[in-house]
Amino acid sequence: MTAISNKPPLLSVRDLVVEFPTRRGTLRALDQVSFDIAEGEVLGMVGESGAGKSLTGAAIIGLLEPPGRIAGGEVWLRGERIDNLSVEKMRRIRGRRIGMVFQDPLTSLNPLYTVAEQLIETIRTHIDVSEKEARKRAIALLDRVGIPAAARRIDDYPHHFSGGMRQRVVIALALSAEPELVIADEPTTALDVSGQAQIIDVLKDICAERGASVMLITHDMGVIAETADRVAVLYAGRMAEIGPVRDVVQAAEHPYTAGLMGAIPTLTQTADRLTQIPGSMPRLNAIPQGCAFNPRCPRVFDRCRAERPELIARASGRHVACWLYETETENV
Amino acid sequence: MIAFILRRIVQSVIVMLTVAIVAFALFRFVGDPVASMVGQETTLAERAEIRQALGLNDPFPVQFFNFVTRAVQGDFGVSYRLQQPVMELILSRLPATLELALVSGVLAFFFGVGFGVYTALRRGNWLSGSIMTISLIGVSLPTFLIGVLLIWVFAVELQWLPSFGRGDTVYIGDWWRTGLLTESGRASLILPAITLGLYQMTLIMRLVRAEMLEVLRTDYIKFARARGLSNRAVNFGHALKNTLVPVITITGLQMGSIIAFSIITETVFQWPGVGALFIRSVQFVDVPVMAAYLMLIALVFVVINLIVDLLYYAVDPRLRVDRSSARG
Amino acid sequence: MTDFTPENRPSIFFRAWDSDVAYSFRRSPLAITAALVSLVIILAAIFAPWLAPHDPFNPASLNLMDGFTPPMEPNAFTGNVYWLGTDNQGRDVFSTILYGARISLFVGFMAVLFAMVLGITLGLIAGYRGGWLDSLLMRVADVQLTFPSILLALLIFGVARGFIPPAYREAMAIWVLIVAIGLSDWVQYARVVRGATMVEKNKEYVQAARVIGAHPTKILVRHILPNVMGPVLVIATIGLALAIIAEATLSFLGVGVPATQPSLGTLIRIGQGFLFSGEWWILLFPAVTLLALALSVNLLGDWLRDALNPRLR
Numbered sequence: 001m002t003a004i005s006n007k008p009p010l011l012s013v014r015d016l017v018v019e020f021p022t023r024r025g026t027l028r029a030l031d032q033v034s035f036d037i038a039e040g041e042v043l044g045m046v047g048e049s050g051a052g053k054s055l056t057g058a059a060i061i062g063l064l065e066p067p068g069r070i071a072g073g074e075v076w077l078r079g080e081r082i083d084n085l086s087v088e089k090m091r092r093i094r095g096r097r098i099g100m101v102f103q104d105p106l107t108s109l110n111p112l113y114t115v116a117e118q119l120i121e122t123i124r125t126h127i128d129v130s131e132k133e134a135r136k137r138a139i140a141l142l143d144r145v146g147i148p149a150a151a152r153r154i155d156d157y158p159h160h161f162s163g164g165m166r167q168r169v170v171i172a173l174a175l176s177a178e179p180e181l182v183i184a185d186e187p188t189t190a191l192d193v194s195g196q197a198q199i200i201d202v203l204k205d206i207c208a209e210r211g212a213s214v215m216l217i218t219h220d221m222g223v224i225a226e227t228a229d230r231v232a233v234l235y236a237g238r239m240a241e242i243g244p245v246r247d248v249v250q251a252a253e254h255p256y257t258a259g260l261m262g263a264i265p266t267l268t269q270t271a272d273r274l275t276q277i278p279g280s281m282p283r284l285n286a287i288p289q290g291c292a293f294n295p296r297c298p299r300v301f302d303r304c305r306a307e308r309p310e311l312i313a314r315a316s317g318r319h320v321a322c323w324l325y326e327t328e329t330e331n332v
Numbered sequence: 333m334i335a336f337i338l339r340r341i342v343q344s345v346i347v348m349l350t351v352a353i354v355a356f357a358l359f360r361f362v363g364d365p366v367a368s369m370v371g372q373e374t375t376l377a378e379r380a381e382i383r384q385a386l387g388l389n390d391p392f393p394v395q396f397f398n399f400v401t402r403a404v405q406g407d408f409g410v411s412y413r414l415q416q417p418v419m420e421l422i423l424s425r426l427p428a429t430l431e432l433a434l435v436s437g438v439l440a441f442f443f444g445v446g447f448g449v450y451t452a453l454r455r456g457n458w459l460s461g462s463i464m465t466i467s468l469i470g471v472s473l474p475t476f477l478i479g480v481l482l483i484w485v486f487a488v489e490l491q492w493l494p495s496f497g498r499g500d501t502v503y504i505g506d507w508w509r510t511g512l513l514t515e516s517g518r519a520s521l522i523l524p525a526i527t528l529g530l531y532q533m534t535l536i537m538r539l540v541r542a543e544m545l546e547v548l549r550t551d552y553i554k555f556a557r558a559r560g561l562s563n564r565a566v567n568f569g570h571a572l573k574n575t576l577v578p579v580i581t582i583t584g585l586q587m588g589s590i591i592a593f594s595i596i597t598e599t600v601f602q603w604p605g606v607g608a609l610f611i612r613s614v615q616f617v618d619v620p621v622m623a624a625y626l627m628l629i630a631l632v633f634v635v636i637n638l639i640v641d642l643l644y645y646a647v648d649p650r651l652r653v654d655r656s657s658a659r660g
Numbered sequence: 661m662t663d664f665t666p667e668n669r670p671s672i673f674f675r676a677w678d679s680d681v682a683y684s685f686r687r688s689p690l691a692i693t694a695a696l697v698s699l700v701i702i703l704a705a706i707f708a709p710w711l712a713p714h715d716p717f718n719p720a721s722l723n724l725m726d727g728f729t730p731p732m733e734p735n736a737f738t739g740n741v742y743w744l745g746t747d748n749q750g751r752d753v754f755s756t757i758l759y760g761a762r763i764s765l766f767v768g769f770m771a772v773l774f775a776m777v778l779g780i781t782l783g784l785i786a787g788y789r790g791g792w793l794d795s796l797l798m799r800v801a802d803v804q805l806t807f808p809s810i811l812l813a814l815l816i817f818g819v820a821r822g823f824i825p826p827a828y829r830e831a832m833a834i835w836v837l838i839v840a841i842g843l844s845d846w847v848q849y850a851r852v853v854r855g856a857t858m859v860e861k862n863k864e865y866v867q868a869a870r871v872i873g874a875h876p877t878k879i880l881v882r883h884i885l886p887n888v889m890g891p892v893l894v895i896a897t898i899g900l901a902l903a904i905i906a907e908a909t910l911s912f913l914g915v916g917v918p919a920t921q922p923s924l925g926t927l928i929r930i931g932q933g934f935l936f937s938g939e940w941w942i943l944l945f946p947a948v949t950l951l952a953l954a955l956s957v958n959l960l961g962d963w964l965r966d967a968l969n970p971r972l973r
Contacts, residue, residue, distance in 0.1 A: 063557055095560030102558070107551035110570050111650055112577070121569075122559045157649040173559060347803070362822030472955050474905045476912045476925075477947055480932050484943070488935050495936075585806060592811040599913050600932075614818035614915050622818050633806060 009036035010078055010213050011060070011181055017072035018052070018059050027284040029055050029068065031237045034311065037181065042204065042214040044228030044245065046221060046260065048281050051234040053217045057183040061098050062090040078180070096126040099174035101184040101203070105166035105191070109158035115142070115169050116154040119176055126177035141172045145202050164195035171203055175210070182207055183215045188223070200227055221260055225249050233257045236281055236292040239311055243318030253320045256293045291323065299324060340641055344634040349400075351630035355623040356399045362619050408624035413616045418624045422606055427508045428498055429605035432597070433590045435521055436529030440590070441583060444533040445576075448540025452548065453567060470534040475593055479527040479600035486523060494520045496602040528597040532586045539582055544575045577648050584640030588633045684967040691963040697956040701949065705761040712755035717920070726750030731941050745941040747930065753941060756927055757949050763923040764950070767838055768904040772896050774842030779849025780892070786850065787857025788880060794854070801847040812844035813906055817915060830918045837916050841906045845899055852891045856884050890968040898961035901954050908950055924950040
């Protein structure tokens with residue numbers, strides 16, 4: 001798990017802005033979010049509910065729910081710009097080049113079709129193979145994600161499987177057309193604690209095997225710490241900090257990240273998640289001037305209330321958006 | 333599976349027996365069956381004889397048993413008004429009603445599902461808006477008024493289509509007289525079929541639309557899109573199939589209503605079907621025909637319910653397994 | 661305690677005007693239009709004997725020479741002008757509509773009242789007693805709901821006519837019709853009241869009433885009825901539209917009110933006979949009146965449902 005550098009990134013998100021027009025004005029749900037994901041890298045994306053993690057995933061894959069829309073910025077996939085593609089071209093990227101895993105395995109599968117039907121349909125949508133070949137691939141895939149007796153169970157309906165097994169099926173579906181990037185949106189939140197680690201392992205291993213990158217969206221810093229190569233921290237639709245996971249966990253620079261890290265339960269002390277920072281994240285229609293975190297920040301000073309900090313590069317490849325570090329480095 | 337079918341059949345038989353009790357009570361207690369069958373000049377002794385011959389002096393359970401036995405064999409006695417066996421009357425008019433009901437049912441289903449899907453997928457465009465507004469009016473208009481207005485416009489003013497009757501009919505087999513094989517028969521069917529089907533179509537359309545919007549919001553549809561399936565595969569392969577599962581039940585029950593509403597349509601268009609016969613029997617208190625019609629309608633409803641259940645069972649895999657696993 | 665003299669207490673009219681429902685009413689042009697249309701037709705029906713220019717059912721006042729007069733045109737023989745024309749017997753169409761609406765509304769209101777009283781009573785009994793009686797009533801309700809109510813009304817009408825000696829059939833027809841339509845439509849009231857009763861009956865005040873030996877039904881009725889007033893009112897309003905349509909349908913089919921007391925449905929039935937000979941006004945005006953009445957009452961019911969239950973919107 002080393003920071004990967006000097007290679008062109010697989011995915012590059014630049015100054016992404018997502019807006020929701022409402023009757024009472026336009027809400028800015030993502031505000032100039034930038035990050036890269038390198039080949040084979042696992043990027044963890046953390047933040048509280050409503051910070052914009054899932055929206056980032058939906059925006060990349062081109063499935064924002066109307067009236068939400070990309071109002072600015074660019075998304076590049078291996079040097080090709082994909083945020084302005086036609087509907088049909090974007091459809092061909094979904095599943096084929098970017099796979100997605102959703103939160104709730106119980107509702108992610110169509111109850112009226114067998115697992116085989118859903119897998120074969122997906123494979124044959126993207127890859128020109130015979131029904132028989134697709135079925136063979138589907139069985140292999142199910143076997144790989146850890147479904148026992150895959151050849152027999154493939155013809156079962158989703159409701160025959162337990163929650164954990166269904167999430168394996170969902171992962172198999174997301175990977176069925178061999179995408180280069182998998183966006184996993186809280187893939188374990190809906191599962192029992194006992195099953196969570198296994199699902200994460202399956203996802204990580206199979207992606208590593210195929211050289212696919214992963215964007216792992218979660219609010220669980222514990223999962224990030226164990227799984228990700230780098231971590232990006234979102235707050236109120238803005239990037240607070242991004243950097244190698246070990247550095248960020250051990251020595252967070254942004255006060256918000258530091259608060260988050262304090263919330264990881266350890267063997268010696270238990271703590272409730274995300275409760276160590278007083279107050280709560282502002283609503284999208286009430287984001288304060290300057291740094292969005294300033295009302296809750298323990299190290300706030302005047303400038304934080306007036307000017308918005310840019311994401312700046314720090315030593316060790318880390319980027320932080322905080323005025324505390326402005327004097328030490330120059331702007332990116 | 334077999335146990336499930338058996339249970340449903342037993343339930344159906346119980347419903348039919350209940351209706352038979354009502355029909356029997358109607359037959360036995362409404363007016364005096366003997367007085368309705370004989371002329372003024374019949375003597376008291378002769379009346380008593382007929383009473384005895386009809387079994388009207390037997391204990392009620394025996395009479396009921398005989399009634400059911402005869403009903404099962406299709407014997408509902410003789411119409412007071414027309415002095416013909418009731419079953420003969422009904423059978424000769426059944427094809428007209430069934431053809432009308434079938435055509436309007438099919439029209440209602442296909443247009444209902446089509447418009448429902450269209451208005452769900454193209455929310456907010458002007459055509460969807462117009463379809464929805466027209467459907468609102470369609471729900472509020474009484475059926476007979478729709479028929480009368482259609483006659484006025486298409487038969488009286490434009491003179492495109494006939495306003496009454498079945499047109500020319502030909503026999504298929506021994507007793508099935510069909511209007512579907514002649515041009516005038518088909519022309520005569522158009523207005524009644526629209527009248528009968530419009531209300532059902534509106535209901536099906538609104539149901540499909542609501543259900544489809546619900547399904548389009550589900551996670552498995554989002555996941556299907558995220559896997560890059562084409563819009564067609566997502567909308568029709570996935571969303572529509574899931575939409576139709578609950579729609580089947582209600583649509584099936586609507587088919588029963590179509591038979592019932594055919595009473596109105598047949599009267600408006602003087603369509604020589606069972607419904608028109610029933611209306612006459614109500615007007616003239618022709619009890620044997622009323623009793624037979626009651627049984628017939630109940631049978632139609634029970635059979636349709638049964639078919640709907642089986643269909644539901646066939647379409648939704650969750651039902652199959654939950655039941656079998658519940659039984660162990 | 662403050663003394664509320666009649667002078668300083670806000671008037672009932674003010675309180676009604678100030679309520680949420682009234683506010684939503686004033687904000688909805690559709691509801692206002694619907695209410696106005698219904699009100700005009702209802703008032704016109706009530707005051708028909710005073711408003712109608714002619715008494716269409718007094719043979720002495722009819723002149724066959726006036727027959728088939730088109731609307732707003734002088735009759736070829738008599739020179740009389742009728743707003744909406746006359747029918748074959750020289751009856752003023754406008755007057756027959758006023759009297760017809762009177763009968764349609766009478767049957768509609770009485771049928772709704774009958775269904776409401778029956779449904780509320782059965783709902784209270786089913787909800788309070790529970791057990792087999794509840795199961796039985798609800799089974800009946802389920803079965804009844806699968807059949808279209810117009811078919812049930814027809815059957816009940818037919819059966820009831822069978823029990824009435826032929827000599828009285830004409831005279832009793834309206835009441836038979838009311839019972840038939842009412843009986844086909846009690847289920848929804850019963851369901852709402854039953855649900856409310858089952859919730860209330862386990863509350864402490866009912867238990868307390870039982871402990872002190874008071875008969876709980878009285879208290880139950882006093883507490884439950886106000887609770888279910890909203891939904892019952894909505895059901896009754898939509899039920900009124902349905903009952904008017906049911907009555908019109910039955911009368912159109914020739915099994916409703918007797919020909920001597922034509923309702924709007926009867927008038928449409930008569931008018932249909934003159935379509936081909938070109939006397940369209942005999943059909944059109946009663947049809948438009950029925951449509952306006954049914955549609956506006958229906959819209960009013962829809963609006964009321966939304967206004968009383970904002971969550972449903």
